[in-house]
Structures are given as structure tokens and as C-alpha cells.
Amino acid sequence: MEFDKASADWVYAAKDLGDTEKLAEVLAGQAIPGTVIALDGDLGAGKTAFSKLFAKHLGVEGTVNSPTFTLIKEYEGRLLFYHMDVYRLSLDEAEELGLDEYFYGSGVTLVEWASLITEILPPNLLHIYVESVASTERNLYVKGYGQPYEAWIKTLKENGVS
Numbered sequence: 001m002e003f004d005k006a007s008a009d010w011v012y013a014a015k016d017l018g019d020t021e022k023l024a025e026v027l028a029g030q031a032i033p034g035t036v037i038a039l040d041g042d043l044g045a046g047k048t049a050f051s052k053l054f055a056k057h058l059g060v061e062g063t064v065n066s067p068t069f070t071l072i073k074e075y076e077g078r079l080l081f082y083h084m085d086v087y088r089l090s091l092d093e094a095e096e097l098g099l100d101e102y103f104y105g106s107g108v109t110l111v112e113w114a115s116l117i118t119e120i121l122p123p124n125l126l127h128i129y130v131e132s133v134a135s136t137e138r139n140l141y142v143k144g145y146g147q148p149y150e151a152w153i154k155t156l157k158e159n160g161v162s
């Protein structure tokens, strides 16, 4: 699923990393077993930065590093947290890895470069496209597929991130 910015449900304009953290905090607070967040955006846009902040607010202690070379890293927070980067993965390899066990398990999964494995992503997920606007400014385009994500979007639209 290439992210079509025009079809985003909601766009969040972050002025700096602190603003990105506010969105990460709200979403981490809403996360439940089986939550899947698909992240896309150019290299250096802020997918890993968002993931680190999300992990922090999910109660993960210690350092969350980019999983670019490890593909999947697992952490313990309020829920198990799976952090994936599928940039180097072919669709065949992704299928062989059995990612469904993560997507349909009781943890929370964030996938960087998710559009590369669209075919094997679950139908219900929150898709976020991170776009770099200026040195610390980012636009985060958010789209919800199914529940509970559509309800999350409704809340974001009504309340923002505060």
C-alpha cells in the first residue's frame, strides 16, 4: 500500500521531536494486544525516531535501536513490543519469516518500510507516512484501516494529541 497522502484521514504537523513524541505517546497509550502500526517515509524522515518514542511510552526501558540489520527486535514494555525494519527483506523472505506470528500475536508491532510488504500486512492497521518538511519539522500523515484504528483517528481528529 503506497501511501497516498491525499487520502490520509488526519495530518499531524510536528514542529520538532517533542511534537512527534506527543503523537507517539498518545498512540502508545492506546495500544492493545495485536496493535500494528505501519511506518513509511524516506530515509531519515523519522520512522525510527517515532518508534523509539513510541517504545518509551509503551514502557520499554533501555535503548531501542534501528532494526535495519536485525530485521526484528523484541522488547518488553506494558506489552511486548516488536520493532521491524523490512527495508532489506524481499517479500518471499518476509513470508518465510512468519511475520503473521507477530502481527496476530499479543504484542504491539511497528514496521518500518511497511509498504514493501503490503501483501502480508494484516488488514487492520494504522498507517503513518512521515515526511520531512524542514530540519525538525515533520508532517505525519495518518490513515486507519479497520478497528480500533478508525476510532483512534476519530479521537485524534477531535482532541489532537493533548
Ligand SMILES: Nc1ncnc2c1ncn2[C@@H]1O[C@H](COP(=O)(O)OP(=O)(O)O)[C@@H](O)[C@H]1O
Binding pocket: 014, 015, 016, 017, 018, 019, 020, 041, 042, 043, 044, 045, 046, 047, 048, 049, 050, 066, 112, 135, 136, 137, 138
Ligand atoms: N520532529 C521530528 N520527528 C522525528 N524525527 C526528527 C524530528 N526532528 C528531527 N528529527 C531527527 O530526524 C532523524 C530521523 O532519523 P530516523 O528516525 O533514523 O529516520 P528513518 O528511520 O525514517 O530513516 C533523527 O535524527 C531525529 O532525531
Ligand SMILES: [Mg+2]
Binding pocket: 047, 048, 049, 066, 085, 112
Ligand atoms: Mg529507520
